[in-house]
Amino acid sequence: MPEAVSGSARSPQPVLANGCGCSGAAVKELGHGCCSARCRGMVGALWSACRSMGWLLSSVPTSSTSTVCVPRPWAGLSPGAPGSPSMAPGILGGNILGLRGIPRQFFLQVFETLRRIGETRVGDAVLGLACLAVLAGLRAMKSRLPRAAHVELLPVRVSYLIVWTTTTARNALVVLFAGLVAYSFQVMGSQPFTLIGSIPQGLPPFRLPRFSMTTPNGTIPFRSMVEDMGVGLAVVPLMGLLETIAIAKAFASQNDYRIDPNQELLAMGFANILGSFVSSYPITGSFGRTAVNAQSGVCTPAGGLVTGALVLLSLVYLTSLFYYIPKAALAAVIISAVVPMFDAGIFRTLWRVKRLDLVPLCVTFLLCFWEIQYGIMAGMLVSGILLLYSIARPPIKVLDGDMLLVQPWSSLHFPAVECLRDAVCSHALTASPPRSVVLDCCHISSIDYTVVAGLAELLQELHKHGLSLAFCSLQDPVLQVLLSADLEGFQHFPSREEAGEALGCPWCSPGAGTPGCC
DSSP, X not given: OOSOOOOOTTSOOOOOOBOSOOSGGGGSOOSHHHHHHHHHHHHHXXXXXXXXXXXXXXXXXXXXXXXXXXXXXXXXXXXXXXXXXXXXXXXXXXXXXXXOSOOSSHHHHHHHHHHTGGGOOHHHHHHHHHHHHHHHHHHHHHHTOOOOOTXXXXXXXXXXXXXXXXXXTHHHHHHHHHHHHHHHHHHHTXXXXXXXXXXXXXXXXXXXXXXXXXXXXXXXXXXXXXXXHTTHHHHHHHHHHHHHHHHHHHHXXXXXXOOOHHXXXXXXXXXXXXXXXXXXXOOOBOHHXXXXXXXTTOOSTHHHHHHHHXXXXXXXXXXXXXXXXXXXXXXXXXXXXXXGGOOTHHHHHHHHHOGGGHHHHHHHHHHTTTOHHHXXXXXHHHHHHHHXXXXXXXXXXXXXXXXXXXXXXXXXXXXXXHHHHHHHHXXXXXXXXXXXXXXXXXXXXXXXXXXXXXXXXXXXXHHHTTOOEEEESOOHHHHHHHHHHTOTTOOEESXXXXXXXXXXXXXXXXXXXXXXXX
């Protein structure tokens, strides 16, 4: 999404940065990548039009977003997609140690880094570790910096402003200093660092997106490209949206603000459509860039305007200077920004509050080392299964007496109908003698057609055994559904006492000492 995140205006929040890779590679002629961006933008726009889809993205559980930052220090700058964490060879092994050819998959990154540790470039390692130390020191200095008072003398206030500016702009200063060091070595005729290298200069042309792709074997029409993508045309944008929301939620939970999923959908859809006119990469949320923004003190969406302006100016005038930026310095900046985001306390909190929530947390945690999208999807799937299980097995209170009082403690939906029927039949029909049933519905706020059909079958089954089923304390929406279904033998009463009297049950009658339902 573009560099903007919705949130409360009362508290500053970091701005979610985009992962579109607006660097020199973005101004090259893009073949299939450009068409992929265009298709993705179109699908994103269609989904953005469905503003009610925001609830789906809101369903990403906190347990699935609390650990998405863990694998990010290993993500790096891929030559094919600058700034894209999911397409990276690994900062720690590939850039900060100067190793090349490190695979993208996390566990292979670790293995290859350890296997080839002897090939470490000393210059990159020393510079990267030095940058990490400086960034850590400046971050600690800023956290302990007292607020300047207006009554202080002018020299004191100026000194405070210098220190505050230095600690806030530490990422840019570290990269600038590292670039000057690398340039100095270049002038002296030796270069111990791995540099960014040449970046094409200039802005990409603004033109209508192409709906065909020319290859040495002929022209591929747009329809063929869509057919080649298949289900990926829907899955890829969905995973991008989920990743964006997960990243936004991770920062929202740590900075005390809320996001609007519908706004995120609209922002991503329009950004991808407009980006297709300038050969942009597909745009999603980028954890690394967002973390850098947050650590740099960006607190409002206005940071996106500043960043965009700087990128455009840099592409026009400063690309020649980017040649001397060491990759180790960029690796240190991203590692320094992402590591503080890991909240190890979430494991202890969930263990203390609800241990079952550790299951989606651990699934997300482990699979994010493979791909962050897969981790989020798996976490949502596991959370959905746990949620479906709780819906299918609602708590049901059964009070035995001359008649059976059954009281579900939540709304009834189609997965729960069998559980309710089993609870009623197992108590009513196996009792000696069999008992009629009063179904107390004071906690049921909604039902669906499958539940209505299940209740009709339950009425028939009890009727075959000469038993009755009475409903009481029905809420208006539920009552209207049951009346519309015209169930045979359906009878309802305002309270359990009246239901007991109608069925001749003194146990449910007033004064019998049975507590009310609410």
